[in-house]
Amino acid sequence: MTKKVIISILGGAGMMGQGIIRDLLSDRTIIEIAELRMFDSDRKRMAALRAELDDARLTAHDLDVSDPRALARALAGSDVCINSVPTLAGHQMAIFEAALGAGVDYVDLGGLGTYTVKQLQWQERFRQAGVVAVLGVGADPGMSNVICRAVADELDEVDSINLYWAATLTGPENPVLVPPYSVSTVLAEYAHPCLQFLDGRHVECAPQTGVETIDLPEPWGRCEFMYSIHSEQLTVPLADGIREKGIKEFTWKLHLPHREHEAWVGLVKAGFGDYDRTVEVNGVAVRPLDVLNAVIQRNIAENQDRIPSQQSHEIHFAIGRGRVGGKPATARCQVIVRPNAMYAGYVDAATSMNASIAVQLMLSEPRRPGVYAPEAYFNATSYFREAEKRHFDITMTRQIA
Template sequence: MRISVLGGSGLIGRVITKELLKEHEVQVIDIVRSAYSNVDYIYGDLNNIDDIAEKIKNSDYVINAAQYYFNLNAMKAALKSGVNYIDLGGLFWMTKKQLELNKDFEREGILALIGMGAEPGVTNVIARYIYNKYGTPEAIMLRDGWINNSEKIDWSIDTQIDEMIMDAPVFENGEYRYYKPLSRSEEVDFSIGRIRVYLTIHSELATFPSSFEGVKYVDWMEGGTGFEYIAFISKLFGEDREVMGIKTRKYLKEVLKSKGLIGYNSEEPKELEACKVIFKYEDREVTMEFVSYPKDEFDGTQYVTGISPVIAINMKVRGSGVLPPEKVIESETFLQKLKEKGIKLIYQEKVDL
């Protein structure tokens, strides 16, 4: 198949591109040239929807690995070209906006699979797996933690800052309630160690209450190496104010780039990530944790996020409309393929609580 990767030169885009090249013809569309010489590289700016639509029209799928602010533009380009669309997620508020395009994708008879990364993505598929076994729980709790022995930033700094400054949704007793970011925290025992996690905004909250109808409570917490440091930086740069004629976030990103702190060059990636999906029932608690370790030139977070949409494509995922992973991915097959890629899955069940 021919796959177009928007933002294919970025941190996650490189993982996606490398994995796709094992079985598919790949076209990278980005404002930055691809690191791989054996792909078709085309300059493309997601601010120009018509241009992107023209460049992806002969693709079987388009994967959007660009900054999540461009998700709606990428989806509109996919609609114009009639190409099945996949992205990595985009925080709660963006996911809500993406779902509003459902009828447009249904009308065209094509799929927009939104949030098919690690979290969201793997978390959604694990949730479907547990749901298929035991039905609707009283509560779903998502807990994400990481350990990084490097100073490198391996994810979009804009996304990280947004999570630190935007109110966090919690689904409680049939409705959303919003809390200040980081206003709740707890220590979680992951297989990689004990990590303090904090309440932040996240995509799964936008779809779980409807996908698992009847659930009374859903929340998300995350934390790990450097989390408190980014939280402090967000207080200074989060509002993206103009100071002395300079936008604060732009300045921050340029400083980080100049210090070589974004992504990996010659340094060996050292981050590993774990995430727990916890279903609480009246008589039992069911948990599945996934753990991702560094792989080749990629760290754990990059690797698991990048391979997930590729697995979905290799499974020839199909559908019509704007759908989250839990509504379209066959969970047992996906999780088996995830294990074959080196992702560790740990299943636990506590009965008669």
């Protein structure tokens, strides 16, 4: 692509937004960027990031995302809108619709399934308008969807694909609870029912069910996985090139580090899973989520000196079972993200970098207007080539009986 592009990133001063910006402005990029417009309501964090990166292409702009006119102005003239505003802030569909209205291509970091299903119903509107939208382009969802595509491509017939994500921390135990991502997302994963694709149909499963123990290499070791609310199971088994292969089962399962897992289970037991329904405290109606967020952030700020140096290790893998040439076959695609000096400054390098990869591939390859999940839009080979530049360790194996 020879054209220099203009990118608008909404929620750009947030944890994920800052990481996406870092990667887009790195020497790994395969596109020419004329301007990267960062929109947020936090002027202090925007100013700090601009000062740190010291790149003239990065500009900062105030934005009240709840103001439709301000939202339209933010997108005007852009080639793509990156929506990194937290899903549960409630603006997902408004930003999605604004991108269509502005004729601007769109990506987001996922909608916990609920919004993703709604957005996919806009396929024809986006196609007719000549606009591309790819939904859930982080690590999970995002790279995880592409992993599933790679597995399905290895099989002539698909009976099942089971997708897993596990994180672990090495180093001294942390006496302070530091959420791996937004508190609302973690609570939703632990407290809300989820849909899994079982026996050829979507079935609602209770939270923290589907428990499965798998032995993984160190430093993960023996991991206990559970069903969790996510979007991959709502899109992958219905995708072109996968659905036709006869898939009857698709599941997504989560494993967080043991101590952190216990903390979130305890919070759900205490009632924080119902985080949006207000409670009355001294005559004031408050959301449990707001209280929990405030307490966690205060605790982190006041105990910075007690937070030890830890290193995060992630493993993402999908196992597909089916047939090749009529013979039983198993395909496995695995991505390991180990600590690396490249990830300094990132809160969640895997999510941010994968979002950046998705945007760059969208802008550098032929466009296909419409609304897509990642497994329906990206080619696994070109995607993994970019992932490997970021030191993601990718392996693909297939066994035929």
